[in-house]
Amino acid sequence: MNPILEIIRSLVENAGTDLRRAVSLAAAMAIESGSQQEILRELESPTNLGSRWLRAALTERAHGAGAAKPLWEEVVDQNGCEIPDVMLHCARMLARSGDINGAAAMIRIALHNSREYDLYIRAETVARKCRTGFGSKRRVKVALLSSSTTSLLRGVLELQFLRDGLEAEFYEPPFGTYFQELLRTDSGLKFFAPDYTVLLLNWRDLGLSGIAANGAESERAIERVKEMWQAAMELPSGKIIQTTFTPPQFDANYELSSLMAHGKCRTIRSINEALYEARGDRVILVDCERIAAAWNGKWEEPLLWSSAKVYPAPAVLPTLGEHIASCVRTELGLARKLLILDLDNTLWGGVVGEDGLNGIQLGPPSAIGERYQEFQQYLKDLKERGVLLALASKNNREDAMEVLLRHPSAVLRTDDFVSMKVNWEDKVTNIRKIASELRLGLDSIVFLDDNPAERSAVRRELPEVIVPELSGEPAESIAALECGLYFQAVRLTDEDRTRNASYFASARQAEMSKSVGNVEDYLAELSMRIDCGAVDAETSIRVTQLINKTNQFNLTTPRYSHEEVEARMKSPQFWCRWYRLKDRFADHGLIGVLIAQVTGKHWNVDAWLMSCRVIGRGVESFMFRDLVQFARESGADRITARYIPTSKNVLVAQLLPQFGFAETGKTGDFVLDVSSAKLSECKFLREAKVA
Amino acid sequence: MVMSTLLQLNIIFQEVFDDPQLVVEPGTSSSDLADWDSVAQVKLVLAIEEVFGIRLSSDELSSIHTVGDFMTAVARYKS
Numbered sequence: 001m002n003p004i005l006e007i008i009r010s011l012v013e014n015a016g017t018d019l020r021r022a023v024s025l026a027a028a029m030a031i032e033s034g035s036q037q038e039i040l041r042e043l044e045s046p047t048n049l050g051s052r053w054l055r056a057a058l059t060e061r062a063h064g065a066g067a068a069k070p071l072w073e074e075v076v077d078q079n080g081c082e083i084p085d086v087m088l089h090c091a092r093m094l095a096r097s098g099d100i101n102g103a104a105a106m107i108r109i110a111l112h113n114s115r116e117y118d119l120y121i122r123a124e125t126v127a128r129k130c131r132t133g134f135g136s137k138r139r140v141k142v143a144l145l146s147s148s149t150t151s152l153l154r155g156v157l158e159l160q161f162l163r164d165g166l167e168a169e170f171y172e173p174p175f176g177t178y179f180q181e182l183l184r185t186d187s188g189l190k191f192f193a194p195d196y197t198v199l200l201l202n203w204r205d206l207g208l209s210g211i212a213a214n215g216a217e218s219e220r221a222i223e224r225v226k227e228m229w230q231a232a233m234e235l236p237s238g239k240i241i242q243t244t245f246t247p248p249q250f251d252a253n254y255e256l257s258s259l260m261a262h263g264k265c266r267t268i269r270s271i272n273e274a275l276y277e278a279r280g281d282r283v284i285l286v287d288c289e290r291i292a293a294a295w296n297g298k299w300e301e302p303l304l305w306s307s308a309k310v311y312p313a314p315a316v317l318p319t320l321g322e323h324i325a326s327c328v329r330t331e332l333g334l335a336r337k338l339l340i341l342d343l344d345n346t347l348w349g350g351v352v353g354e355d356g357l358n359g360i361q362l363g364p365p366s367a368i369g370e371r372y373q374e375f376q377q378y379l380k381d382l383k384e385r386g387v388l389l390a391l392a393s394k395n396n397r398e399d400a401m402e403v404l405l406r407h408p409s410a411v412l413r414t415d416d417f418v419s420m421k422v423n424w425e426d427k428v429t430n431i432r433k434i435a436s437e438l439r440l441g442l443d444s445i446v447f448l449d450d451n452p453a454e455r456s457a458v459r460r461e462l463p464e465v466i467v468p469e470l471s472g473e474p475a476e477s478i479a480a481l482e483c484g485l486y487f488q489a490v491r492l493t494d495e496d497r498t499r500n501a502s503y504f505a506s507a508r509q510a511e512m513s514k515s516v517g518n519v520e521d522y523l524a525e526l527s528m529r530i531d532c533g534a535v536d537a538e539t540s541i542r543v544t545q546l547i548n549k550t551n552q553f554n555l556t557t558p559r560y561s562h563e564e565v566e567a568r569m570k571s572p573q574f575w576c577r578w579y580r581l582k583d584r585f586a587d588h589g590l591i592g593v594l595i596a597q598v599t600g601k602h603w604n605v606d607a608w609l610m611s612c613r614v615i616g617r618g619v620e621s622f623m624f625r626d627l628v629q630f631a632r633e634s635g636a637d638r639i640t641a642r643y644i645p646t647s648k649n650v651l652v653a654q655l656l657p658q659f660g661f662a663e664t665g666k667t668g669d670f671v672l673d674v675s676s677a678k679l680s681e682c683k684f685l686r687e688a689k690v691a
Numbered sequence: 692m693v694m695s696t697l698l699q700l701n702i703i704f705q706e707v708f709d710d711p712q713l714v715v716e717p718g719t720s721s722s723d724l725a726d727w728d729s730v731a732q733v734k735l736v737l738a739i740e741e742v743f744g745i746r747l748s749s750d751e752l753s754s755i756h757t758v759g760d761f762m763t764a765v766a767r768y769k770s
Contacts, residue, residue, distance in 0.1 A: 028698040121734045125709030151730045307752045
């Protein structure tokens, strides 16, 4: 084989992480050596991402965008994840062919899935050309006041705002004039009247000594920042977004910088603390110490500070921009509200329908299981502060519910979800249904799924929904979800904490109101499972409890002690049964009791009662059928029963006639001829072991 | 090597300025391209550092004015 082909091939196949660079190099080499056609023949059945990428790139050069388009669509990584660089390239092609909307949609996805500054640089110009394609509905005016160069940050923010449907107008005062701009009454800033004033300062502005003699420097610095806030607040309606200070990476005082009361590092922390205390309603602080910690020494680039006054390092800008943009989003009410989750390989490892309750990976001792459990805890924490969780999963409902109800390591339980669409319908339909049930817009939804095909379908059909890429590696799920800061909040109210409960109730009500229109559909959707058995030592306590506290659905309202129940349970003269019910919302546990006294061929109903929580589900029909079947088997010819009215049990006044019992003439006494009893079908109650 | 460096630089320039028709030569300077301002300069440097996997020095940062200067800088690291 031609040695150059060999080189080019091994270049893209062994490129590792920096694939874009390798492909660009390989393409340049192919063109330079004039071996494009030969390489393309070589790459007819590409084996990995690098060769698929190269094939698309060379095809585009040789045969044009049209021929390359289907090839570009195949360029996804081994986990099926979209490559932001490739999406950006496709956006460029679409933009050139005049499809501005298509290009904007691609750029949006690329920007949602990348925090690489390199990508932002390359996206800037093409995004501006496609500006109208983003369909921005709102305008926002942002002033960037900083002791550093703001134009790089501005480029990043502009892209992030465009992506989020915001047309931003920026004001950047001349370098080095931010303080005067704030204080002067006739400045460009005052004329601009920003909605948001971003104040990006750094430790150099504080003028701190290595170890100061006293707290004077610190107090002066705090006063200066407050003075700026004061001035910014004189602007008509604006809010201030202030970044906190980070200690310099290098400090000749080493640990002393924090150990000494007035060491630089400690002083910077105390300044931040003072700013948090003093901030009030109109100032939002972005915690840069936390961001810097995650960037591990890469937060600043001394060289670029000296040559171009760039702060922080360009690589950090997309992350910092995301923090700022997310604060603006949440202030405008554009933060996402609802997270819709898949189950298998998203909330636990494995497929419950195949691996079973005990076969899936969730919780220790499996390392992967621990990652999934930690992810569930993270989601639970989101829920606790007001983010709504819902499920859209292709699964047998029973299998999925079993995990949520019974798995010992599951953190998320059925009542953590405001809606659960666990069925075999497509995800797009289910997401639409959840949105309309909760009366939320699609633009308040984030959807998380490990399956690239599902993600792609949702992105295509529901572009308003944000669909983060998941690598399938549970250790990366939290990062993939958090990096977009979709659920940013800058204050926490009691309402946030209880939001889930109220949505849960309203979702249930929506279900209920549907039942007015169509009871059968409602009952069918509940996926009820009923279980029954003879009262035994284990169930007798709960049976006693139910007998004594049930008022509404209680035919004779007996009140028996535990001993009395046990006596009946053990006596051959009594037939004692319990009933359990479970549905997709909950396991209701033991909810029904039916006891009959048997005297030869005569059965007499001694107790018939049911918990009010499951009234209207048709459980009584099931109980009636159970009774008649046993009576028949024992050779009984008649069943008698009595309705004893109380102030609360009018609900069951018609129960006996409804099942064909005839009045005996004595008020409240009924009789049923066992042979002619009609047993109704209980089609919505599946008989199955509940526990 | 020189050729492929120029080819790659050309791709970077095309991307940063979003102009697929843009052709740069070693002699192309910041005064030839209207969009090549100080912000673009930083972006070009960052993109070039990324693509070639290099880190330019303070000296180079302040002395780069033409495509040829970039080529020289890249060559220094690649030799």
